[in-house]
Amino acid sequence: MVDQDRIIKINIEEEMKSAYIDYSMSVIVSRALPDVRDGFKPVHRRVLFGMNELGNTSDKPYKKSARIVGEVLGKYHPHGDSSVYYAMVRMAQKWSLRYPLVDGQGNFGSVDGDSPAAMRYTEARLSKLAEEMLRDIDKDTVDFQLNFDDTLKEPTVLPTRIPNLLVNGASGIAVGMATNMPPHNMSEVIDACLAYIDAKGEIDVEGLMHYVKAPDFPTGATIYGYAGVKEAFETGRGRIILRGKAEIEADHSHEKIIITEIPYLVNKAELIKYIADLVNEKRIDGISNVNDESDRSGMRIVVDVKRDFNSNVVLNKLYKLTALQSSFSVNNIALVNGRPRQLNLKDMIQLFVEHRKEVVTRRTRFELKKAEERAHILEGLIIASDNIDEVIAIIKSSANPQDAINRLMERFQLSEIQSRAIVEMRLRQLTGLEQEKLRAEYEEIEKLIARLKEILENEDICMQVIKDELAEIKDKYGDERKTDIVYASEELNPEDFYADDEMIITISHLGYIKRTPLSEFRAQARGGVGAKGSETRDEDFVEYIYPASMHATMLFFTARGKCYWLKVFEIPEGAKNTKGRAIQNLLNIESGDSVNAFIRIKNLTSDVEFINSHYLLFCTKKGVIKKTLLEAYSRPRQNGVNAITLHEDDGLIQVRLTNGNNEVLIANRNGRAIRFHENAVRVMGRTAAGVIGMRLDDDPEDEVVGMVCVKDKEKETILVVSEQGYGKRSSIDDYRITNRGGKGVKTLNITEKTGKLVGIKTVTDENDLMIINKSGITIRMKVADLHIIGRATQGVRLINLEKRNDEIASVCKVMSDLDEEEAINPENPEENKEENPEE
Incomplete structure (x- = not known):
């Protein structure tokens, strides 16, 4: 029974709860979280x-x-x-x-x-x-x-005289909460404290941010974007993006990326090892070597960039894939009166200033007490020095020190402390000089007491003391910021990872797409056999080729009249002889539909003036034409939008970008073409059906093969190409201007030898032609080699097909003098922007 009485039964759930709460509070208060006052x-x-x-x-x-x-x-x-x-x-x-x-x-x-x-x-x-x-x-x-x-x-x-929590930050993991506070610049923080005192607390976080610009990390680096900083200052929580500092140095043979500062808390050795691992895994191209050349004079990480690689692109990939760009998650939790609390910038400054006020007040009280005690003793010593003979006589005639103290207290109405000080006084203090010192010290003590009382009684003077001491700290220890701030930038732009190089976009008949650097194609003489351009499946062949720069936006228009968007860099890259990737895997295209037209715009979403002054001209295989403002297609959607309403037996074949002042030529399979001004077509909405542009023959196989927009009648000529490899350049003036809706005039003398018409283009002597036939053979030839002849003639042979029993599938024009360079002029962005690549 006795043993049973000693056992106390308790609820294990309650015991676990109370024990864990005790433990967690101990960790929070006594281990993991900093005090807001001294940090x-x-x-x-x-x-x-x-x-x-x-x-x-x-x-x-x-x-x-x-x-x-x-x-x-x-x-x-x-x-x-x-x-x-x-x-x-x-x-x-x-x-x-x-x-x-x-x-x-x-x-x-x-x-x-x-x-x-x-x-x-x-x-x-x-x-x-x-x-x-x-x-x-x-x-x-x-x-x-x-x-x-x-x-x-x-x-x-x-x-502390230093706002340590702000200037040095803190981090810690408690139970159920954590803190992660960034360091700041001492000069800035003290300026903010002074401003807070001057404003008597009537200053908001935004006002304090004029002084404390942002965190200031010991390893320097750059704060990339200000939204996270602002949020952290205002709420006590935020995410700050940090980028290491890097410069690109040009060497004789190649360029180098020199990293001189890395983000806070990033391990330099691990960063270098990770870069090397990325290179070995081929996740980053263009880096040949990484060296750590840091010494006592500073940090220096050297990344050697391979020749022919863009250093800026490599650097942006380092920012994305490595800790060279890191984030610092601010979580300002500190102990206020022993309790954890989330603090914004003003809270931390306010609580520090309040702590300083308490420290100064307590120090002043302490000093006042000491000064008054010393003044009390000095008063007794001065009385003794004025009556020194009598004092000596009393001490000499006393039986013991305590008796002397008692007699002095009684004779001069002194306190015991004063009397004791007199008894313990040294003989040297009896000299005249020492007596003068006593009086001088007493006067100084009296002034000090008055000053200390003033500090305690007048809050303004007390706050001035705090300000003077803070200003002294700033003068002694303040320094310049180490961390730079880039205010405008927030997140990495995907375009930063790709050089704005010129590409050839290839789309096959069965819907395979790829981008290939223009430099992979080489010019050949007219009539040549051609080079193998793309490996496709037996029943497939390359149908469309377009030039475009990497940062451009491409609008895809399908046969069923839908519009989709892609950046060129989002298209997978492939060599000239690879088949590419199915468009269905890149765009949400409905089954049975296929991409038939493409427009490349340099700045689709950012150039408001351009998209509101240019138009898209649509043409269908049944001869219907429609004109709509480009702005209607400037808001990309993942699932695409309806670009034109089509009749059941019709399909979209061509889309052209115009400025509102172009002339339009439409050609059909049977070798006729019609020319009219685009003003003949009124502007319609995005989902409109359009109007008749060209009337077709009664032949059920007849259909429109292409539409071109004439932008410069002085330089441009009309080129038509037939199935059997014949082509012809004609002057634009050979085609008379009519109204839309007519049958047009003959543009090529169609015979069994030439075959039906497959394409119509506007070309100049500066263009090259890229011709692809159904077996995937590519040939590039100079337009200047073709003489301008009459529109009703049969034309000349462009590509030799007799040995192959083949047919031409597609033609495209590019700039002739950029064989191994670019398809579009990099010096003139406006020209790039308005260029309308031809299918």
């Missing part, structure tokens, strides 16, 4: 206090780290020695703390993640800045508490 967790506070108690200050020799750790461990912090040592080490690392608080000597680790030497090898002492955090600690400025075994006292907070 320290207990371990850091104890390390600095312990070093100060040891006399391990900046003006004295270094002491062994093991000596310091032993002092802190034995007196204040009963935890593992490594926790104390590594806390001290971090306060000495200039890449960890914006303003180091410990002056270390020896191996304290490196930015490469190397461990510090053992504490028996290293030495340390307080930095001058840390002494500012401990100054006046002996003047009753802060509360003390008993240590773990109740034998000593330790401070609950330091009387």
